[in-house]
Amino acid sequence: MGYQPVLCEIDEGVALVTLNRPEAGNASDAAMAHALIALWPELAESDAVRAVVLTGAGTRHFCTGADMKLASEAGDTGFDAWGDVPEDFFKPVICAVNGVVAGGGWHFMWQADFAIASESASFLEPHVSVGWVPLREMLGMALRVPQGPIRRMAYMGTAERMPVQRAYELGIVTEIVPAERLVERALEIAKIIAKQAPLAVQTQKETFQRAFDLRYAWRPLYDHMHEKRIQVDWESEDGKEGPRAFAEKRAPVWKGR
Numbered sequence: 001m002g003y004q005p006v007l008c009e010i011d012e013g014v015a016l017v018t019l020n021r022p023e024a025g026n027a028s029d030a031a032m033a034h035a036l037i038a039l040w041p042e043l044a045e046s047d048a049v050r051a052v053v054l055t056g057a058g059t060r061h062f063c064t065g066a067d068m069k070l071a072s073e074a075g076d077t078g079f080d081a082w083g084d085v086p087e088d089f090f091k092p093v094i095c096a097v098n099g100v101v102a103g104g105g106w107h108f109m110w111q112a113d114f115a116i117a118s119e120s121a122s123f124l125e126p127h128v129s130v131g132w133v134p135l136r137e138m139l140g141m142a143l144r145v146p147q148g149p150i151r152r153m154a155y156m157g158t159a160e161r162m163p164v165q166r167a168y169e170l171g172i173v174t175e176i177v178p179a180e181r182l183v184e185r186a187l188e189i190a191k192i193i194a195k196q197a198p199l200a201v202q203t204q205k206e207t208f209q210r211a212f213d214l215r216y217a218w219r220p221l222y223d224h225m226h227e228k229r230i231q232v233d234w235e236s237e238d239g240k241e242g243p244r245a246f247a248e249k250r251a252p253v254w255k256g257r
Helices: 031-047 068-073 104-109 137-144 147-159 165-169 179-194 199-211 217-235 237-248
Strands: 006-011 016-018 051-055 061-063 091-099 100-102 116-120 120-125
Touching: 016 031, 016 116, 016 165, 016 179, 051 179, 061 104, 061 137, 091 104, 091 217, 091 237, 100 104, 104 137, 104 147, 116 179, 120 147, 137 147, 137 217, 217 237
Parallel strands: 016 051, 051 091, 061 100, 091 116, 100 120
Antiparallel strands: 006 016
């Protein structure tokens, strides 16, 4: 079998899903996005799956968001989809954070039920440094953990990176483990969950989703600001300048329009 942007293995009621673009920081391109979009419904329908572990290939990056090289060439993200965990996916999802979380990688962090991380994990939000708006990433996280650190991260861009210990203190991750044990430990936890009564677990997750998930609890705001984000990211001069400057390895020249 040839290259696959997303890998999936199922064992003892748990699906191990791996973002498989390590050479690009596990950043998403169209192939990865559409592979995830196709995979989530399959996992939802499968009686063999009761929980999911989501991780990144390699040891350096969990997910660094959209592929900025493609963005600089296309004038936007280069594709019109993202492989979000659906709001009506009611099987528990655990992120096993094996490295850097940045940009769109935060989608998976707030859409998962919880995360554990390796000792080498770190976290940053670079959107404003390339002229884009971290709307879903940071709003989703602000519904999960204290707002102050999330707002700071949203405004600081690439100038600041959060270490894994700080992420643990804030509850962004629930456990820190040695890198070599990360996936093993995540699977251990997921298999315990998979042994519980599935209808009870899924109903409890649905309750959490409807009460706290951005796409349920804050849908009008989400939809309203999404349109504004598109204008800033894809239609403004700054939104095009940021990815160009990133690709050319130079400081951006902002015009505020």
